[in-house]
Amino acid sequence: MDIQIVLSTISVMGIMIAIGTFFAYRVDVTREVKYTLILIILNVAVPAVILNGVFSVEMTGQTLSLAAMVFGISLAYHLLALGMVGLFARIFRFKSTFAVKMMILGALGNTGFIGIPLAATIFGAEGGFLAAIFDAGLSVIVYTVVLYILQIEGKFQFRQLKAVINIPIMAILLGILVAVTGFEPPQMVIQLTSMLAGLAAPMAMLYVGMLLPPLFKKKRKVFFPEVWFPLSFRLLVIPLTVMVIFNVFSFDGWIANMIVLQTAMPTAMVIAVLFSRYTEEEDTAVVTIFSSTLLSLATIPLIAFLMT
Incomplete structure (x- = not known):
């Protein structure tokens, strides 16, 4: 993996976040604006990235085998990450309900919203x-x-389980169907998905930047002293652990590098939605998400450097 490409990509991401932040200071970003951006990113741009990958890659039996392997690794990784962070949350004697929240915040990364465009x-x-x-x-x-x-x-x-059936998942299933049947989409469809795929990374970064000013403008204290715990595990401990495990099993190559980078993604944004619905500590999730997103601009290149 070329570390220069990673540094360049992360630098561009940081600039786009700064642009989004500047825009949010100049214009009132309403709930409707944020909701519209999320809809476009998750239901248009990210599915386009997936389909563009299918249309641009020769989907052989080997490719489908790799997809099955990556899916299995993902399931095992996320379960083990939850168990590992949960164990350390108990070791540090966090209260039971708070320990559960720290476990979720530290174990689950933003592999879709940021991870897919970055990997592409x-x-x-x-x-x-x-x-x-x-x-x-x-x-x-x-x-x-x-x-x-x-x-x-x-x-x-x-x-x-209905929440699992979403447009990105449907795009994956459609892509696999296209690969299995050997169907070749019209050139117009290929060109459309390629152009829409280019929206994913810029819009995701602009959205992240636009959410920072409202957080800083809150009069009451939103940062909490234990934020170091989920940040440490999410950005450093977990990806370094995965890297060591891959080295032990001699699993290397660009796919291994891609998986390690996915494990180094900042905290998943969907956690804020879940915390808002099932707990009373949405701000805990919001602070962790945006702190990890900003810090990941430095930790992702570090992880990439260690892999090289």
């Missing part, structure tokens, strides 16, 4: 496609295990 930029179309497969594993864990943990009554309901 660094590793190309196939990297974006496999990153989407990795993110699909996260979605399964979030809407099953994590929702079960957050439910006060501790009852799992199958209707929770």
Whole structure:
């Protein structure tokens, strides 16, 4: 992996976040504006990245085998990450409910909103496609295990699984169907997905920047002293641990590098939505998400450097 590409990509991401922040200071970013941006990013740009990866890569049996392997690794990784962070939260004697929140914030990364566009930029179309497969594993864990943990009554309901069926997942299934059937889409469709895929990274970074000013403008204290815990595990401890495990099993190459970078993503934004619905500490999630996002501009190049 070329460290120069990673540094260049992260630098551009930082500039786009700064532009979004400047824009938010000049214009009132309403709830409707933020909701519209999320809809465009998650339901248009990210699916376009996935389909662009399918259309740009020869989908052979080997590619599908790699996708199945990445999905399996993703499921195992996210379960082990939750267990590892949860264990250390108990060791540091956090209160039971607070320990659960620290476990979720420290274990789950933003592999979709930021991870997919970043992987597509660094590793190309196939990297974006496999990153989407990795993110699909996260979605399964979030809407099953994590929702079960957050439910006060501790009852799992199958209707929770409806959240797993979303447009990015449907784009993955469509891409696999196209690969299996050998269907070649019209050139217009290929060109459209390529152009829309280019929106993913810029819009995601602008959105992150636009959410920072409202956080700083809050009069009451929103930062909490234990924020170091989820930040440390999310940005350094977990990716370094995965890197060591891959070295022990001699699993290397660009796919291993892509997976390690996915494990180094900042805290997942979906956690803020879950905390808002199932807990009373949405600000805890918001602070962790944006602190980890800003710090990841430095830690992701560090992880990439160590991998080289």
